[in-house]
Amino acid sequence: MSGGSNDTQPFISLRGVHKSWRAGGTRIDVLRHIDLDIRAGTSTVIVGPSGSGKSTLVHVLALLTPIDSGEYLFNGSSVYAVNRWWDVGIRQSIGIVFQDGKLIQNLTALQNVCVPVSHRGIWPRQQKKLAKRALAQVGLLDRLDSYPNQLSGGELIRCAIARALVTEPVLILADEPTGTLDSETGSTISDLLFGVVKEQRTLVVVSHNPLLAERADRVVSIRDGILDEV
């Protein structure tokens, strides 16, 4: 994956993407024919009220759920062209930080960070090396052997960021990384995330935190399934 240094075409582009959930008998249209272009190496913050579909958008971008209609171009090629949403190749070039970290409870911080690389045909020794490097980047080298329930909220998110970073993905998606944290921890996290972008990565963050919105190249709001530039 080239990292999208091509300036003429966006790295990621959604065209008329529609996504609805079925809850009981009713259908909730969460994303209504959304168009979104994200250029390589830029940072985008998505804001919007609760339940507006921010997480859903992130999940669509991370290829964790199929869409109803529309098109998703990843680095210029359609993700849905030949049933490719199952293609782990694309999924493996994305790093994702979930809303509440989503670490595996019975694995230590180090083992958790090893998870993405463990599914890429890398020997355990090398996995550990990569994981330690990622953990060093987020400043968690002293908590390698701690289990998730022994970590603070901020440490959890940092660990999750390390896990997203460890494969050196071209795109990082983060869903409310500072959601429940105090402002000081929040700023550490934001330093981390925007430090990451400097290294030619594309960053998409869902956040209400003005700190993050300030530093982003671009802020997009979502309301009732419609996207708006802010």
Place this chain on the structure above:
Amino acid sequence: MASPKATGDRIAARLVCLLSLTGQGMWSNRFQLSLTLMTMAVGSFALSLTFFLGEGARIRLWQDMEHLMGDWVIASPGVRQDSHLLETRLRPDFTPEDFTFVKDHLKDVRLVAPMFQATEPVTFRSINRVMAVDGVTVELSREPLFLPIRGRGFSDAGHQGLVWECLLTKSAAEALAVTIEDEPTIFIDGRPFQVKGVTQDPPGADDFFKARITVPYESANVLWLPSGTIGDILVAWTNLEKMDEVVSGLRSSLEVCRGPDTFFLSSSEFKIQKSRSIVANFMAYGQVEALFCIGIAFIGVMNVMLTNTARRSREFAIRISMGARHSEILAAVLSESFLLGISGALIGVALSVLLAPYVGRLLQSKINEVNQLLPYYGLKGFLYPILVCGLAGLIAGVIPAAKVRRLDVLASLRNDT
């Protein structure tokens, strides 16, 4: 990017990671798993034990019968020994008329002779044993099996039942601690018999069969048979192919003079067939029970794997969102249940190798036809349990694996456990 070596390395690394994923899953659930493992081990134990002991018994019986009976067929009065209900009626012994009738009607056989077979208590000094006693006629005492290798044979007076004499097989002499040179006296069923000589052991037979006592037919006739009766009729022939002919001739002539269902025939062939069917039954029951156990273990493995995958669905979803293929997770589930089956099988087989001799000793008292049940550690006893349990484990993992295949990543991410 992919030189063959790098690809090979990548595949090896993937395998290692698959194993470690499997191992992690098993370790995190070790207590429940070890219980399921035990049920699988019980099934595999039963299966391999069935083979070890069954094969052992089969080989044993074969050896015993072949050597003991040779090309003889013995007609005994009464009905077949395995119809226990009918046997309670009075033993209708053969009469001398039956004997002459048979003798006149059977042509082309080497020998038709009366014979006596029984087991009697035998005493010498302070030693008491129950031993097989054969009563043989003059002709039979010239058979190689009854020729003394030390001492002498029966005297004429012995053959006529005027004095009581006996021959011991080598093993019987050892068991009673008899030294033949003194011509000592042993007691059979409380009566004194002078030991005239020692014969060879029936070749290949085990301890119980080896220790036998031979007495002249006349003595047996006087002592243990009702007067005017004949114990058994023994027919020997030279040509093995003629067995069918001899047997049918013997049967038809006995039916003519006595009527049907008043006698039974036993020969090496019959005994082997009967013993074979006993062993076959034993093995069939054993296998059915073992498969039943494995069936239960199969359900157990499936159950454990289902709860396990349900419990780990969040972890699986996380792994998939971090770039794991569904197939990798699936393989981990399958290899976990396969490993469960295999390790259960290995434990069971190991236990069975250790315990088979003791179980054999226990069973030996239950199966009359087998006198010494030694396990035979054939390949089958190792392979079948491993194959069956491995397969059971693998199949038990299919439904849980199918569930993983259909795993809804987002929904599973949500359930926090």
